[in-house]
Amino acid sequence: MSGRWQPEQRIPVEHELMLQYRCSRMTVNKVLTQLAREGIIERRRKVGSFVKRPHSTSAVLSIADIKAEVEALKQPYRFEILARQKRRATRADRTLMGTEESMSVLELICRHFAGNLPFCDEHRLINLHAVPTVASVDFADISPGAWLLRQVPWAVAEHRIRASGAAADVAARLKVKAGSPCLVVERTTRSMSAVPITFVRLSYPGTLHELVASFKAI
Incomplete structure (x- = not known):
């Protein structure tokens, strides 16, 4: 939301987010899934998650x-x-x-x-x-x-x-x-x-x- 990660930028992978926020992989996965549902990120199979251009x-x-x-x-x-x-x-x-x-x-x-x-x-x-x-x-x-x-x-x-x-x-x-x-x-x-x-x-x-x-x- 701050704009630090620009649209189409690839965000850190799950294990990096686990280390950064000191939480389980399940928690990270749930959060990424919710962000994808809300149209904030786009998850691309075998490629990663990317900031989605705003709609x-x-x-x-x-x-x-x-x-x-x-x-x-x-x-x-x-x-x-x-x-x-x-x-x-x-x-x-x-x-x-x-x-x-x-x-x-x-x-x-x-x-x-x-x-x-x-x-x-x-x-x-x-x-x-x-x-x-x-x-x-x-x-x-x-x-x-x-x-x-x-x-x-x-x-x-x-x-x-x-x-x-x-x-x-x-x-x-x-x-x-x-x-x-x-x-x-x-x-x-x-x-x-x-x-x-x-x-x-x-x-x-x-x-x-x-x-x-x-x-x-x-």
Whole structure:
């Protein structure tokens, strides 16, 4: 849980753990079995036990802070801005943001980490007409999504969720093979006056993330 042993790292064998914790092999085996059941380690026959890469969940109907998702997994979080460009919106941009209005956008590509491994790839467009102050934010200490959640009120959000094979550029940033299954969440948020604020596409390695929603009967 401390992150000292990274995902995919092989942990000590049973007799080493027996000596370290001064307990029986039966006790060590029981503990390893329980850790495997909880998805913390993976036991590979004739090879050993390995730290399992965390599997995260997020709510379908909420806008989650990726930092909070990672910290919920007891993993150290960091992010990096890989690309940043201020430009006029293209027709494709306006389609993603659900508008025909001409606008300038700030385009950002950001990568989020859980420990040393990529956790999520983020491609974001921010409407500079709606959020002009974002142009001067350097995002040195806070990610674009977290900044928007704190600084810009929104009234309506639309989620689109799909499975997709990772495009070559996304795969490279996530350090997976091109075409690997990804869970893709696309979201557009709007102001009270229905002006688009931002469009974001979040791509997660498909085997490591799931979306959860709870419903009540009316």
